[in-house]
Amino acid sequence: MKIGVDLGGTKIKAGVETNGSIIRQNTIFLQQKDSLSATLTQLINLIKPLTDYPATSIGIGVPSVVDVERGIVYNVANIPSWEKVALRDILEEEFNLPVFVNNDVNCFTLGEHRFGVAKNYSSVVGMTIGTGLGSGLIIDNQLYVGHNCGAGEIGLLPYRDHNLEYYACSNFFDAIHGTTALEASQAALNGNKKAINMWSEFGVHIGCAIKAAMYVFDPEAIVLGGSISKAYPLFKAGMLETLNDFAYPQSLKRLKLLQSQDDDISMLGAAALVSQDLKVKV
Structure with a gap:
C-alpha cells in the first residue's frame, strides 16, 4: 500500500493506493493559504x-517546479506562503516514511500511463486543461521531468500575442469572453449559438497545443484531463478541424487522442512515484 497526495491551489486529496485503486481517500479545502505553518x-x-x-x-504531486532529488517545491501556484518548502524532509520527519515529490501534472500523466487510459502506450503526453494548461511526459515508459522538472510545459510556448496557456485554459473564457467555462458550457448545451461558437474557437487553441506536442514529442498518445476537458464534446470539432493541417498526416492518423476517465488518477500517479522500478530521469 502507498499513499498518494494531489495538492492543488485550493484543495488537497490524499488516498491509499493498492493494486491500482484508491481504497480510502480524504479531501480538504485549504485555509489560511498565506500561512506556511497552517497549510x-x-x-x-x-x-x-x-x-x-x-x-x-x-x-x-504539487503545482510547482520541484527539485525532485531533494524534494523541495518552489512558488507553488495559488499558495503564496509556499515559496520554497523542503516538503520531502518535513513529511519524512513527520511520518517516518519515504516521501517522493513531483509536479502535479507529471503525476497525472504517470497515473494515466500506469493505471489509466494510456497504460498501453510507451510515449505519452498528458495535458490538463483547467485554470492553466499543464503537460507531462512519458518517454520510453518512463516519466521524463527534465533537468529542472520543467519539461513539457507546452502551455508556455509563445502563441499569438501571449502563449498557448492564455488561450487554452479557463482564462480564455474569463479574460477574453467575460464568462466562465461552466457558464459557457451550460449555455452551449442549451443551444446558445454564441456559446457554441466560443467552444469551437476554444477547440482551435487546444488543437494548436496538441500540434505543438506532436511536433516536439511525436507521442503515441495524448491524454486530456482537468476540469475543462470534461467539456470535450463541445470543443472536439474545432480541435479536430485545426489538426487537419498537421504536416505529417500519417502521424496524425496513428495518434491516439484520449480522455481521462478517473478522477483519482493524479493520486494514483503520485503513489506510483515511489515504485521501485520507476527510474525518473532528471
Whole structure:
C-alpha cells in the first residue's frame, strides 16, 4: 500500500493506493493559504489518518517546479506562503516514511500511463486543461521531468500575442469572453449559438497545443484531463478541424487522442512515484 497526495491551489486529496485503486481517500479545502505553518498542518492532518493502513511510502504531486532529488517545491501556484518548502524532509520527519515529490501534472500523466487510459502506450503526453494548461511526459515508459522538472510545459510556448496557456485554459473564457467555462458550457448545451461558437474557437487553441506536442514529442498518445476537458464534446470539432493541417498526416492518423476517465488518477500517479522500478530521469 502507498499513499498518494494531489495538492492543488485550493484543495488537497490524499488516498491509499493498492493494486491500482484508491481504497480510502480524504479531501480538504485549504485555509489560511498565506500561512506556511497552517497549510502544512492541514496537509499533515489530512495524511495522518491514512497512515493507519500499512502504507510503505508517500508520493505527492504539487503545482510547482520541484527539485525532485531533494524534494523541495518552489512558488507553488495559488499558495503564496509556499515559496520554497523542503516538503520531502518535513513529511519524512513527520511520518517516518519515504516521501517522493513531483509536479502535479507529471503525476497525472504517470497515473494515466500506469493505471489509466494510456497504460498501453510507451510515449505519452498528458495535458490538463483547467485554470492553466499543464503537460507531462512519458518517454520510453518512463516519466521524463527534465533537468529542472520543467519539461513539457507546452502551455508556455509563445502563441499569438501571449502563449498557448492564455488561450487554452479557463482564462480564455474569463479574460477574453467575460464568462466562465461552466457558464459557457451550460449555455452551449442549451443551444446558445454564441456559446457554441466560443467552444469551437476554444477547440482551435487546444488543437494548436496538441500540434505543438506532436511536433516536439511525436507521442503515441495524448491524454486530456482537468476540469475543462470534461467539456470535450463541445470543443472536439474545432480541435479536430485545426489538426487537419498537421504536416505529417500519417502521424496524425496513428495518434491516439484520449480522455481521462478517473478522477483519482493524479493520486494514483503520485503513489506510483515511489515504485521501485520507476527510474525518473532528471
